Amino acid sequence: MRTSIATVCLSGALVQKMYAAAEAGFSAIEIFEPDLISAPQSPEEIRALADRLGLSLDLYQPFRDAEGVDEETFATVLHRAEAKFALMRRLGIETMLVCSNVATATIDDDEVSARQLRRLGDLAATYGVKLAYEALAWGRFVDDYRRSWRIVELADHAAVGICLDSFHILSRGHGPKQIEEIPAEKIFFLQLADAPALRMDVLSWSRHHRLFPGEGSFDLPAFLGHVLRAGYDGPLSLEVFNDTFRQTDPVRTARQAQRSLRWLADRTADLLGEETGRSAPLPRLPEVAAPEAFDFVEIKAPDTSGVEVLLEQMGFAFGGRHRSKQVRLWTWGEARIVCNDVPSASPEPHIAAVGFDVADSDAAAERAARLMAPPVHRRTYAGEQALRAFASPDGTEVFLSRAADWIAEFDGGVSSADEHSARIDHVNLVQPWHSFDEAVLFYTSVLSLAPQPAQEVAGPSGLVRSQVMSSPAGGVRLPLNLLPNGQQGRAQHVAIVCDDIVGVVTAARGRGLRPLEVPGNYYADLAARFDLPDDLIDTLRDLDLLYDRDADGEYLHCYTETVGEVFFELVERRERYAGYGAGNAPVRLVSQAG
Template sequence: MKTSIATVSLSGSLTEKLHACAAAGFDGVELFEPDLIANDHSPEEIRALSSRLGLSLDLYQPLRDIEGVDEELFTENLRRAAATFATAKRLGIDLVLVCSNVATATVDSDEVSADQLRRLGDLAARYDIKVAFEALAWGRYIDDYRRAWRVAALADHPNVGVCLDSFHVLSRGHDPSAIEDIPADKIFFLQLADAPALSMDVLSWSRHHRLFPGEGAFDLPGFLSHVLATGYQGPLSLEVFNDTFRQTDPDRTAVHALRSLLWLQDRTAALAPEGWRRDLATLTETKPPTGFDFVEIKAEDTSEVEVALQQLGFTPGGRHRTKPVSLWSAGDARVVLNEQQARDQIPHVAAVGLQVPDAVATSRRAAELMAPVAYRRTYASEQTLGAAVAPDGTEMYWVSDSAWVDEFENGLPAAATPVCGIDHVNLAQPWQTFDDAVLFFTSVFGLSADTPAEVPGPNGLVRSQSMRTADDAVRLLLNVAPHILGEASMPQHVAFSCSDVVGLARAARANGAQLLAVPDNYYDYLSGRFGLDDATVNTYRELNLLYDRDAGGDFVHFYTRTVGTVFFEFVQRRGRYDGYGADNAPVRLAAQRGAGVGTVRT
């Protein structure tokens, strides 16, 4: 289906927005009036530019506070509307959005509103323009799409129909199934937005916190299914008011936005009868990852990480036969240390490898979703890995088998270890890529997002989002550091599962490993909160172990010191414990800050 996006969803000038939308691959845009009036190009020039870029101008908006008023004010409103229609005509746009009245309405009457929309339709017809009436979720009298349609039907004018906006429907908890009662030729336009589940006034929620499809809590595939069931053939258009997107690079945001529409069409097609599916974009079908294959740490000098891994019981698996890259393993966990093209770089998580059922299919899907390709020189004798760059710059790789391990030479035999594998990977996110990252991992790899959390730290709240496969074989944590003066270093970490975390901590300390020091106050609290016996608490205190419990089981873990921007965590899940020890995160953040990690640089 035709794709479109409201210019209000992007940052920059109107001309910059149009270029970004065209470059991303959108078919059209809905033009936000403030973008035009703040631009120094005439409507005719904007029309010509859009034509050269291959973009249709699908909608001009918004025309506000028109209906539900007394006759004196309505006369003035018709004058305003005429000016708007004249501008739309100059732009070559034949559809104008009319919002339900939020400010000046004084008459709560379907008949009065319908009569005024009928007369507005008469005026619009003189300009060969149609008006799409939209119920705003905070409309003074009309805040429900069903009432908006009832009023438009009463108006009974060929130039008057409705605009459906997923935010205005779903934010109020309205049942979208009644959309199917609206004739397709009376649904003049469709606007789509996702949003997080928040408890706040709906106007602020709408103006600051909308998201692209796939990033929030709304059932947009279900919503779109109801619209398409009517036979609607118009554009699928994104209207996303979001403070982050209006501050970030419009080219990047436009690609992000189109990716969300491709995901939404694919998800909706899975629900749809064959009659709709021919009009929806579909993606290559893939299955989620079955586990982690490796984590890569990159630096100009990785020797300090090598020492830490050896102290923690990892075995050197050899050196790559053509590259300055080494492999370390413990159980099923593999850590790659990469010194290639890493001048002046300190240790950091550079890449994550995933095991997938069909690497070729995953590569096709990533390409269809416009995921940037991660490039690395590969020789004929080496395994080619599927590769993409996540929004934060982390390179993601995927394989169906791990033949690449055979490219490492002169490794030692694997030693016995309580380490089992990689439990989860924590990737610190720049504030401007967080929502994009959620969509990336959802759409490309089929991970699901848990409810976001906020963790208190010494510099403010850390926003945290858990992403996982249904069977928990792959868990990713996306963390955003708080906004504070200067630039704080937000470390990343790799968590390894193990069968005996106490024994591992003892052995690591005996080998000289430096574990993150935990304050004594924590253990006094631990004893009181969980009722642990003194011997257990003393063991945890001695080894700097942390503890948590939920309804399914308990969790014991420890952290290493940070090297560069990377530290390791070792965890033991007992029973069916499902979390990450979130209540212990403030203790960890404070301890790291005391050790000089994540402090403010001015």
């Protein structure tokens, strides 16, 4: 099947949008009318450019307020439509999107709408144009695809078919199963969009908050499954617009869009796999299981010694020096932190890379490459392991690696004297606002992590949105944080889980660690909220430990000071507590701002 994208998804002028779509490997585009009207190029120039770029012009959209009107109004519709049909002939576009009437409909009668679409179809046919009729979720009378299909059936005209848009159907909660009853040859076009679960009016939801498939909460694999079962084999086209895509680099957005379609096609093929004789809508990607452990975290700066002091105080042991690079390894149980002293874009210590322990790094790397993850090249020397790495949307490098393959490159380490075994519990990455949704799709599609429900926590200078990406068994947890509008701070952190935080922190304090101070008022509130023994509260207060409890268990944690752009968290999880102490975040944020 062809992949296609609506020009309204991309920022910039029409010509820039076309270059971006071609660059990302799309074979077709939908032309959004205002993009053409604003373009200085003639329709013939646009057509010729599309030819050269190998882009098919698959749809002209939208044509509004066409049917359900009185005869006098319909005469103006025909006048308007004929000018557009002539324009489409110049552009070489065959199909026009006709939306259900929002503004001028006065007649709520399927027969009238069908008759008017038939007359429009007659006119369209003389220009070689076909009409794809779409029920908008906020159409005046027609707002359900089952009704638009009934009208198309009644119109009974070769030039009149239906357009299906996942947003308009799923946002209204309309079941997509009946799509299978529509004959394939009458499904003239398919538009795909995801969206977050929001409770707001559907028009604003549509205009501001659509997302690419895999970034939101719609079940698009199931939706596309129904469309494919109907026999549709036209383009898979994305019509997604939101406040972010309108203002980000169109080349980057187009790649993100293409990644989304590849992921969606695969998930849909999984679903349809049982049905014999049906081929996948797009070539399959290599299957890769989600990683169940962090392999390492790399911290980079011209000077990372401040971080090494913290590591040693917490309980890490020096794990050796790399045999050919200015890189030192620190280990504590299964937790590995690599400190890399090199000139770098940011002069402050920061999380530069996260290694994920994947079972088959060749397959995982091929999958990432097919999903257009930008490869990262690091110099290797003879005899060293060439690690597979890709840049995530925020620039953090993602390695597909296993310690067993590279740890021998480090010499001179000692093993940790600390008896409390530890591992990396979660790595918190702060995302710039324009790549937050892209990051969700990246980790979903490339690493097969699953997004957990998003949370918001109030800090002293704004709300922080947090979305955790995690592996099925919880071995990998990656909270992605979105800072408030306009804030650039990038403090990220690595959380180390241990089995006796009281012992660990007591020993760490002995080595000089000073956890972030927690105000006395916090412990007074803790005593009011939970029925905790006084001596536990005293211990928590003495060690500046924070506490949370839910139905599944308990969470004890504390934070180190921040060095450059990095700090650490020490955590102990009791029973099956699966959260992150979100309720304590305001206390941490105020204390860090303090």
